[in-house]
Amino acid sequence: MPRKTMIEAIRDGMDVMMERDDNVVVFGEDVGFFGGVFRATQGLQAKYGKSRCFDAPISELGIVGSAVGMAAYGLRPCVEIQFADYMYPAYDQIVSEAARMRYRSNGQFTCPMVVRMPTGGGIFGGQTHSQSPEALFTHVAGLKTVMPSNPSDAKGLLISAIEDPDPVIFLEPKRLYNGPFDGHHERPVTPWSKHELGEVADGYYTIPLGKAAIRRVGSAITVLAYGTMVYVAEAAANETGIDAEIIDLRSLVPLDIEAIEASVRKTGRCIVVHEATLTSGFGAELSALVQETCFYHLEAPVARVAGWDTPYPHAQEWDYFPGPSRVGQALLNAMEP
Template identity: 85%
Template sequence: MPRKTMIEAIRDGLDVMMERDKRVVVYGEDVGYFGGVFRCTAGLQAKYGKERCFDAPINESGIVGTAIGMAAYGLRPCVEIQFADYMYPAYDQLTQEASRLRYRSAGDFTCPLVVRMPTGGGIFGGQTHSQSPEALFTHVAGLKVVVPSNPVDAKGLLIAAIEDPDPVIILEPKRLYNGPFDGHHDRPVTSWSKHELGEVPDGHYVVPLGKALIRRPGAAVTVLAYGTMVHVALAAAEETGIDAEVIDLRTLVPLDLDTIVESVKKTGRCVVIHEATMTSGYGAELVTLVQENCFYHLEAPVARVAGWDTPYPHAQEWDYFPGPARVGRALIETMEA
């Protein structure tokens, strides 16, 4: 099987579904002729024509609003918001229309809509190109939320999302788009590469929504992570030598609570990692669920490692990210508690 970057895997998934299902329509800002700012849609317009892959005006509310209408009509639109930071004008459409269509119509209409968004930092994009807004979507009943950590999952989750009858938000960590990190981190770049490129199967396959995966089995402490932070967790476990079980959540809603609970009951300890700010971040929900379901099995308080509670710091973004050193300290403190 060919080894692909996440960008190539996403493009492959879109290609597979556009060829397989003529109802699939792809559009967004610069998505057509140019192939997207990150090149995820490169070549799709040339292959499928301007009616199925096209550019949209700089109007996120219009992009998502028209996609909701297409979905209700019977198409399967997959739209791109150029950066997750740009989604706020479309938040009303997502939360008030897309998420509620099935319920408001008593099942007469569904909204098979996929909204792709590059998320997180790592490119020195500053405050308006680096946010991690997943908690804003996981709070909304009716939306599914996906965050892949590798190319194989990115393609399989994308295909599953396009085939799903309800709206799915896919947050794609742009720090993982092209494979290995650059050198601005507290760990050598060569040590990351084995986790980021994967052998991506050709053709159609599905990674089920709502199913986590244990990336690293362990018995001492459970680490819950998603997206970029999966690789940080793996690196921290290797550096500290702690027998950590690293769980890649993959889907935040629906959440695979069974896998989490089984692991925490086995290890008795838990550390939660995410890139977004700590206050009201998705990690708070994870901590609460672990507390509610595993209280009598816990040997230590559940720990969180997250971004700072500040506006996104452009110049200090590599300090802002939870890195292996910060996560490693949390693992050691949890084991000593």
């Protein structure tokens, strides 16, 4: 299979769906002629025309609001918000309109739309280009929330998201956009990782929403992670020598509860790792879920490793989000008698 970056895989996923379905439209700020700030839509306007891939005004509220109307009309919009930090003006449209369309219309209308957003830090983008707001979406009934960790998953999950009859928030970790990541470095490492996560099948394929993946099989402790933190967890497990099982959630809502339960009941221990701030982060939901469903199998409290409860610190961002040392220490603490 050809090797692709996550950006190329995401572009491929949109290309596949635009070719298969004339109702799929792509738009957002600078996504047309320019190809997007990260070039995720490069070439789509030239191939499909300005009516299928086009630029929108600098108005996130307008972009998402228009997408809601298009989806209700029968189109399948896939819109880009340049950075997840910019989604706040559109949050009302996402929550009050898109998420409630099916319920408030008593099933007469659905809202088959995807909102793509680059998320997370690692590029020294500062407070307005580095946030991880996934918990704001997982809290909203009617929304599905996805965050891939590798190019192959990104393409398959995006195709599933575009085909889904309901709104999907598709969060793309910026640190993984242009190649593999070893859990340490600021920029992608070469050559491609031993797992060849850059291999992406040509053409149409899907990865179902709500199915986690085991990235590292182990028996001593379960690590729940998603996005960039999958690689950080793997680096921490390798450096500590702890036989950790790493679960890549991929889909936060719907969540693969069965995979989580099976792993924790096997290992008896669990830590949760995410880049967003600790308080009210998605890790709190995961921790509560593990306690509720696996309490009698646990040999230690569920621990969380996350970002600081502070505004995003530009100069200290590589200390802000979990690295292998912080995750490794959590692994060691959880293994204590």
